[in-house]
Amino acid sequence: MSEPHLSARTYLFTWIALVVLSALTLLLSVAPLGPFHVPVALLIAGTKGVLIVLFFMHLVEQRSVNRVAVIFWLLLLLILISLTAADVATRSLDLRPPVSG
Amino acid sequence: MSTTTTPPASPGTRRIDYLNVETTIRSWLTTTDHKRIGILFLIMTTAALALGGVFALLLRLELLTPGGTFMDAMSYNRLFTLHGVVMVWLFLIPSIPGAFGNFLLPLMLGARDVAFPRLNLASVYIYAIGAVVVLAGAVLGGADTGWTFYPPYSTHTPTAVVPVLLGVFILGISSTITGLNFIVTTHTLRTEGMTWLRIPLFVWAVYATSIILVIATPVLGMTLLLIILDHAFRLGIFDPALGGDPILFQHLFWFYSHPAVYIMILPAMGVMSETVSAFAHKNIFSYNAIVIATLGIAFVGFLTWGHHMFTAGMSVFDSGAFGILSMFVAIFSAIKVFTWVSTLYKGSIALDAPMLYFFGFLFLFSFGGMTGVAVASMSLDVYWHDTYFVVAHFHFIMVGGSMMGFLAALHYWFPKMFGRMFPARSSTVAAVLVITGFILTFTPQFWLGNAGMPRRYYSYPDRFQTLNVISTVGSWAITAGLVLIGAYLLYALRWGARSGPNPWGSLGFEWNTPSPPPPHNYEEPPVITHQPHEYWRTAE
Amino acid sequence: MSAAWAFQRATDGGGAWDDFLNALNAFYRRALTLPPQASTIARDIDGLHYFEITIMFAAAGLIAVVALYFVVRYRRRPGRDPTPRIVAPHWFEMVLYAGLLGLFVLFWVIGFRQYIDLSAPPDSAVDVYVTAKQWMWEFAYPEGPASAGVLYVPAGRPVRLHLTSRDVIHSFFVPDFRIKRDAVPGMYTTAWFQANAPGTHQILCTEMCGVGHSQMLARVVVLRPADFETFLLRRAPAATPTSGRDATPNAPPARGAPLAVIGRAAAARHGCLGCHSIDGTRRTGPSWLGLFGSTQLMADGERIRVTPAYITESMMDPQRRIVAGYPPVMPSFMGQISPAETAAIIEYMRSLADGIPDAEATRP
């Protein structure tokens, strides 16, 4: 009853991709990216995470409900982080209407 | 393990059910039968209700006079903290899911047990350990922070917050396990023909609750751990003296605790959906609407936590965002209320005890929920925040809503669980007592809040006394009702009339088994061909 | 459109319509046990309150009546079973829920507008510095006077409160003004109000802060504007501050500027910036860049964290503790700097805490 599964080659390629991406972030961390340092680093980290989840953790070969579960918890994780950070980021924002009577 | 199916004894002797299959204490303490685990949770959470209720009575007694009545300020502060902690984490969150969810989920889905029975047993013990730790903390001096544990007060108070926090942390693990179990059960153990749109609404409610449990609880756990680390080892991350920002604690706390209020109401809503169909003998007016609203609450409920922080110093932008999102979540509850009322239309309504609680719920939850919308209106919350208006709001929902749901469930499924009926007359009297007592206790608190009385006040200005006295007297009526319920249910356990398999003539799937159900629920997996509660079919 | 706007207009001018609104206001206020409306914003907020509560009673009444009718009409009787199959017509559900959502959004729009009003003080406001600590309220004015337990404000003028706390979170609540704001240690929050008329109003603490929480009461005394001026003069300390306002590079900031900006001006005015740089360079005294919240080594080997308390001490009694590597030359500013200015300077230092130079101040 053995299911179809990923091969050793896929794993090896995944690993190579991870190594390359890690080296890339390392290089980019000294590049003059200005304000884009954080988003770029997080984007690369995110890509690496997705690779691991899909291949090492076999999400590609599993039932779609598992994919939905992963997407759902990712979404909530982002909500938690962004709405909390948004508070600190916008504390000095002035929302007064331009001319207040 | 309960795989040892005892062969039925010779005909004429008692039918084997989950209660009499084995009767030793040991068999109860090592059981992996979801029904027995449900009963264990029922016993423990009811005890928690009684304990929290005693704390509440003491609170109300103290508030009889403006100054000190019979205790000092410190004791009062500890009492309302314990009242909140016990009611929320020991009673309300585990009650309906732990007791009725465990008992009913497999029965309703046509399964023989939950997905992970041993984990399920573990959750009972973890709950018990957590409860013991909380109570030990109470004995060691208790916490005086309120159930919200805001730093820097919670990290500086000399009281025993650490054990209380630790206990809550442990209770969180228990509810996460319960949630995990229910999610997987719903996905994998549905019997043949049980498509997603045939799942009983109570299961949907518990399923949505479970999603909230597994996602929100870890955040609470982490947050409480950070407070523990600060209090015990001065490793403060929220401490302004160390560069921290105490408002961030509030964000993390409410990221859990707002969804947690839906953990507390969704199961009760599920009970109501079942109750109203069963006692009006009527199909639910719109099954899909209830399902959508249930999932909608579970999801949008995660986006509204900031409405507890409108005066806290949060940015105006964030406040506005949380304000509008709170309005969105309310619409889903409105959908449910409307659907329940419409279900009554052309029904065949029997006013048994569960149905009385349904009406109590309908009215009190609606009103409490609407006052929720009022406090979510941002400028009004600036006025009402941390006044008795908020206390009234959440007791309307948590007592008038969730506790009524608990009581309805208790009465509706009592025959299912024990095969016996409770005395009808007493149950009516008790329901009326509880509901009127409730109104008497908590309606005055809206006025108190309007008049500007802050909550967590040991003493208060004289002008608030009259309303406080009324509220205290009301709490005695609730108590009378609840004690009466306790008394006749205990009586019925032993001496109640035999109920037969389905005393209410309900078409819920759980009634397809005998009452009380046999150890393995179904001999053969049932095949489901339609939604539950399709009463029009009884004509065919 | 909404009751809230109507109420806003009703306060000024006569006319039958306004009389009606005033009567309505009086009725609702009594029925809902609301306290007096003693600030300019109170009546608007109550207007929204009446509007929502009316709709809620209507909705609750409707639910109760319909449910009751169904119970009576469809109670279980022989022949009632089986019940017919009835499912919701979709268009009806849609219209109902869209309408409700529209209503909720309307609540939000009004509430949020008022909330913005509540959080945006007019520029002309009188500033008061409010410090909460277990279990009392202290008030200080830029002009010098300070008081504990009683907040004196003028009638008819906006008053802006800069709130902070010395220990745990407290919350400043004046029911009669319909305002409430947390006083959080480590930061300044603001609230404002404009009292309508002279009188006295209660202040309560609404954030759990320990055994004295319910005793943490104080009063707002609203004075006639003239009396308020007298109060300021009478309470001002003898040694009047400010030496050579003209000598400073920065003009005094307009009222309504953030506290840190006020602090920068005060620091310049009192000559702090002559000895203390704000860009990290070392002058007579240590630079303020990144100073706040840091831990400094004292001449006697002690390590001290730069907290508001320590900064205050450094200003009033600089010789008490000397930073290692610096001469003990800093003069005492006791009696020369008002508590309000102290708060503002501290706030300014806090704005430099992260080590980012103050771009505006260093501009030539």
Added chain:
Amino acid sequence: MADATLHLRDHYEDLAKQTHAARLGMWVFIGSEALLFAALFALYAAYRIAYPASFRAAAAHTNLFLGTAMTFVLITSSLLMANAVLSARLARPGRSVGFLAGTAGLGIIFLGLKAVEYTEHFRDGIFPGAFYAFARLPAPGARVFFTLYYFMTGLHALHVAGGVVLLAWLARRAHRGGFTPEYHTPLELGGMYWHFVDVVWIFLWPLFYLLR
């Protein structure tokens, strides 16, 4: 011995369904774990916005070399772990044990590096919370950075340590022939856990070492 039905519990219809349940349960559990870390990530985001300069300065004081080494150690361990599961699927329990041992070994190396790093910081007076006494970065933002650093990497290291124990147990079971191509659910779930811990580190690495 390799009778798969031995592992079938009586409330499931068949093993496929039971395996599916186990995997789904694991994903749900990992979701919970992710949210546990998310609370700390949210704090990191908020404080980074509040103290941008201090955070950059402080990140320059963590050991980039060690951090990078740890990254490569963990991703390589993940490769080994994936192969351990694969070997079980291909009915080669011996190789499975070897891969597991390798994975656990790398986990231990990771913890060793972490210990070296912590010791270094302690020497500089970098402690969390009230004990922070790093003379070169006295600003409050740096204190917050390092407190978070200890909480997040510490929690992560606890997870790695737990993972190593788990791997040892799995290796023992594999060694005794406990896993077959048909039934190796514990091994697979253990692997998922290990990979998840790796993913967490993949985010910690830039946040604490790279973004200077």
